[in-house]
Amino acid sequence: MIQLEKLGKTYSSASGDVRALSDIDLIVPDGAIFGIIGLSGAGKSTLVRCINLLERPTSGRVVIDGEDVTAASQKRLNTLRRNIGMIFQNFNLLEQRTVARNVRFPLELARADVVAEGGKLSPIKKRKFFKDYCEGRVDELLRLVELEDKKNAYPSELSGGQKQRVAIARALALKPKYLLCDEATSALDPNTTSSILKLLKDINKKLGVTVIIITHEMKVVESVCTDVAVISDSKIAEHGTVAEVFSRPRSDIAKELIIPDLIRAIESESGKKLRLIFDGTVSDTPVISGLALESGVKANILYADTKNIDGKPLGHMVLEVAEEDLEKAENYLAAHNVLFEEEL
Numbered sequence: 001m002i003q004l005e006k007l008g009k010t011y012s013s014a015s016g017d018v019r020a021l022s023d024i025d026l027i028v029p030d031g032a033i034f035g036i037i038g039l040s041g042a043g044k045s046t047l048v049r050c051i052n053l054l055e056r057p058t059s060g061r062v063v064i065d066g067e068d069v070t071a072a073s074q075k076r077l078n079t080l081r082r083n084i085g086m087i088f089q090n091f092n093l094l095e096q097r098t099v100a101r102n103v104r105f106p107l108e109l110a111r112a113d114v115v116a117e118g119g120k121l122s123p124i125k126k127r128k129f130f131k132d133y134c135e136g137r138v139d140e141l142l143r144l145v146e147l148e149d150k151k152n153a154y155p156s157e158l159s160g161g162q163k164q165r166v167a168i169a170r171a172l173a174l175k176p177k178y179l180l181c182d183e184a185t186s187a188l189d190p191n192t193t194s195s196i197l198k199l200l201k202d203i204n205k206k207l208g209v210t211v212i213i214i215t216h217e218m219k220v221v222e223s224v225c226t227d228v229a230v231i232s233d234s235k236i237a238e239h240g241t242v243a244e245v246f247s248r249p250r251s252d253i254a255k256e257l258i259i260p261d262l263i264r265a266i267e268s269e270s271g272k273k274l275r276l277i278f279d280g281t282v283s284d285t286p287v288i289s290g291l292a293l294e295s296g297v298k299a300n301i302l303y304a305d306t307k308n309i310d311g312k313p314l315g316h317m318v319l320e321v322a323e324e325d326l327e328k329a330e331n332y333l334a335a336h337n338v339l340f341e342e343e344l
């Protein structure tokens with residue numbers, strides 16, 4: 001589990017101080033696929049870079065599996081970092097190395113620890129052990145990301161999606177428990193994005209890796225994340241399960257990011273807009289016909305949409321209701337346990 005406690009980060013430069021994070025309290029539970037969303041400059045990258053201490057927080061603590069990593073010595077930090085893989089928007093592959101040698105790279109950096117797994121060995125046997133271990137591990141990882149046939153290719157010979165697969169294999173080389181993804185699909189087309197997200201989901205399920213995904217694409221959060229935090233202006237605006245936050249965003253920023261522009265853009269000519277939220281719990285009641293028949297409210301359907309979030313159906317419907325009927329409509333919906341919000 002990753003715990004951020006009162007985390008703060010201020011960048012100091014000649015042109016002045018920039019507060020990138022203030023008072024961040026957040027828990028990323030083990031096994032989650034945790035989305036982080038927010039506008040550009042909100043502090044998302046800084047937040048994940050503080051988790052593996054690529055960036056040093058100026059206040060607060062990062063606690064991973066009960067250990068305060070902000071207080072760790074450099075030596076301990078090097079070990080702790082192996083438990084956290086990271087991938088980026090621009091892949092960051094080593095262009096002079098083949099795919100296999102890119103994936104092997106973290107193993108080379110951790111050679112002493114890898115060799116220690118072989119027990120007490122002579123120098124020659126150590127070399128052999130390391131070579132065999134790396135070959136086996138690289139093959140295994142390339143199988144996982146379905147790139148066995150590109151083993152000897154160079155990054156320049158790969159598509160964006162393939163490069164990200166190599167980066168994922170490399171990030172998993174040391175069997176980390178956590179994988180941080182900073183806009184990992186932002187440079188990819190929609191189909192490639194889906195295949196990378198599917199891979200991340202598989203890695204989460206099969207290997208039990210906890211995944212943190214920074215993204216500006218709400219579809220990414222909808223399709224793979226279990227939890228989401230919304231950052232605005234260096235603070236957490238809100239967080240919760242994706243089903244909770246995506247059905248009823250509370251903060252202005254979450255509403256702006258999550259409620260489709262389409263819904264907000266719908267014009268109501270002669271009444272008020274009510275956004276109904278169906279989370280699969282009250283589907284047995286014919287709410288809309290009941291609204292008309294039982295309470296005499298006339299409502300026009302302006303928009304309806306259903307999505308599948310974390311395996312559950314989540315529907316939105318925007319109704320146009322005459323102003324004088326609004327209270328009646330709201331009473332009816334509340335009595336039938338339908339979640340709704342008045343849209344402006």
Ligand SMILES: Nc1ncnc2c1ncn2[C@@H]1O[C@H](COP(=O)(O)OP(=O)(O)OP(=O)(O)O)[C@@H](O)[C@H]1O
Binds near residue numbers: 011013043
């Ligand atoms: N190394 C740095 N030195 C000074 N200021 C920085 C540095 N890195 C980031 N910042 C500032 O900190 C704030 C947060 O930046 P950060 O990169 O975390 O945002 P972000 O949410 O990841 O944005 P984006 O969506 O554009 O990637 C911004 O105001 C940014 O200008």
Ligand SMILES: [Mg+2]
Binds near residue numbers: 044045
């Ligand atoms: Mg960023």
